[in-house]
Amino acid sequence: MSQPPSVLIVEPSADEREVLRTVLARRGLQIWEAAEVEQGLALAREHHPDVIVLDAEAQRADEVEARYGAASAGQRSSLIVLGRVGRDCAIAASQTIAKPYHFAPLVHKIEQLAAKAA
C-alpha cells in the first residue's frame, strides 16, 4: 500500500498548526509540524514531504526556500509561503498567501498540491 501524501507545516503559531493538523489529518494526509525553521529543516531532510507550508515571518523566506530545496534534493517539495514576501525576496514558492488568510482556500490548495504529488 502506498504512503499517503505528506505535508510539513512550519509555523510558529500553535493555533494555526493545530487548525491545519486537525483538518489535514482528517483528509488522510500525513502531517509533520515544526514551530521553528531549523526543526522544520530537519524534518524536511528526513521525510521529504510533498508539500511544505511555511510561515514567511519565521525567517527570510528565500533563504529558507533555498535551504529546503537543497534538503529535499531530487525530490523537490511544493512550497506554500504564508504571509507577506518582500519584493527583493527571490522566492520560488508554488503559492504565496498573504496574511490574514482564510483557511478553506489554503486547505484546498494544500490538497491540490498533495494530490499532484501522489
Added chain:
Amino acid sequence: MATLFVMQGRDKGKRFDLRGEGITLGRDGSNRIQLNDSEISRRHAEVRRTSEGIVLADLASSNGTFVNLEKIGERLLKNGDRVQIGRTLLLFTDADDRSSVNLAHDVDIVGLGSASLAGGESGNVEGSRILKSVSHESGSQLFAPPDPAESPWLARARSNLQVMYRTALAVSHTLDIDQLLTRILDLIFEWVETDRGCIMLVDSETEELAPAASRNRKGARVDGKMSISRTILDYVMQHKEGVLTSDARDDERWNPEGSIVKLGVREAICVPMQGRYGIVGVIYIDTYTPPGQVIQQRAANKFSEEHLKLMVAIGHQAALAVEDTSYYSAMVQAERLAAMGQTIATLSHHIKNILQGIRGGSYLIEEGLKEEDNDVVRRGWRIVDKNQERISNLVMDMLTFSKDREPELAEADLNQTLADVVELMQARAGEAEVQLALARRDDLPQFRFDADLLHKAVLNVVTNAIDACEKRAGGRVEVSVEYQPGEQFVHIVVSDNGEGIAAEDLQRIFSVFESKKGSRGTGLGLPVSQKIMREHGGDIRVESTPGAGSRFYLELPTNVSSGGAPVNQTE
C-alpha cells in the same frame, strides 16, 4: 550614513538612505528615490559613489538639478548641501564625514595634574603666562551703553553690535516658528521707532509671500488692517535688497501714482530675509507721521540709512533662524511620523496574528459542525476563546499605556488580587505544562492600591513567567509577597525557573514593543506593568540568570497619597 532628507515639497519629512549603488531620483516608480513632484523628470538625477565621495549627477533633466542654488551637471556633495530638483528641496547629510577621524591624533592636552587654567599663583600655563582674563559677565560689557565721550561713529557701531548680539541670542534655540517671528518683531520694535511691523514668509508650495507675524506699536495710530505695498515687496524679492522709503514722492524709484503714495506711507523699510540658499521672506516696518506733526516737530525722518543697514543684518540673522527652525520642525515631524508608522505597523502585526487565530478557530468550528464532530468544535472554540482574550488584553494594554491616569486608590486585600491573577492564569499554566503557585501571606495588612490596575500589572508579569517556562521540564512559577511591618514598600515577587533573560536584554524588556516572545508577545506587557507600578509611586525591577530563571519585584508603596506618591510615615 549618507542620507537625503526632504525639507520642502510633497515628500517633506522623508529621509532617503544613500547606501548601495545606482540610486536614481525621479518621478517614476523605477527610481530608488521616487519623488511626488510634477516638475521633476521621470529619471532626473543620480547619486554615485566615487573614491572622493558621493556625487550627484543630473540626468539631462528638463528643469535641471541645483546644489546650493547653483545648476549642476555633476557635483561632489558635502555635508549640509541643499539639493533642489523641481519644487523639492533636499538636505544632504553624511554622518561619516568627520566621525571616522580620531581627533585624539590632532589634539593633545599637555601638562600635569588638574586642569586648572589659572596655573597656580604664578599664572604659568605650560610655558605661557595668562596676561588677562575676562569673565562671561565682563564680556557682555562690550555692549554697555556708549561712553558720552566716545566718537558718534563708535557709539553707533557699538549700539548696532549690541542689537545684532541680542538678535543672535534671541533667535537661537527656538523650535516654534511663530514664537521665533514674534521675538524678532519684539526686538525690532525695541530698537527701531516703528509703528507697525510684519514678517512675511515665502510659502514653500506656492512660492508666494504670506503674512506670518505682525505687530503694532502700543498707542500708535493704526488704520485697521495693515496694507503693504506690493511694489515694495516685489522690488525687495527681485533685487534681494533692502529698501528705505522715507518720502515716496522724493524717491525716484516709486511712481507718484504708485501704491506707496496711495497708501500714504511716509516711511517704510522692507528687507529681504536672506537665508543661506535663498530668500525665505521679508521684514516690513513702517511709521506714519501726520503732516501736522511733521511741521510741529520739524521732525527729520524717523528711519535712516543706518536703520536700513541694521534691518538688513537683522533680516539675514532672522532668515538663518527661520531656516534652522523649519529644518528642525521637519525633522521632528519626520521622527514623529516614523514613530507613528512603526507603532501602527507593530500593532497591525499583532492584530493580524490574532485575527488569523480567530479565523482558524472559526474554521475548525465550521468543519466540526459540518461533520458533527464535537471534538473539532471544542478545539475550534478554544482557539477562538484564547484569541478573543488576546485581543482584549492587547486593547487594554494599549489603553493603559497611552493614557496618563491616576490610580484609583482604595484599601484592598493584596492576597485577593494575587489569588485572582493566579486563578485566572491556571488554565494557561496547565496548557504550558507549568506549575503556577501562590504563596499566601496571611499576616498582610490592607494596602492602598488600584486593584484593577495592580491585577493587570501582576497578570502581565505572570503571563511572561509562564511563557518563559513553557514546556520546560519542571517549569514552575511562584507568586509571593515580601513585606516587613514598617517598611516603605511591599514587594510582589514573581519568580520562575524558565529560560532567564540575557544581561544585555534586561533594560530593553521594559521598552515598548520590545518582545523576546516572537509572535506571541506584543511588547506592551512589561512597559504597562512598569507604568502601573510607577503610577502607584512604586516600580518594577528584575533579577535574572540565563538558563536558571528570573525574579520580578513589583514594588508597591505601603502608604501612598491620592497622587500615587509615597507618604513619609514619620510625618
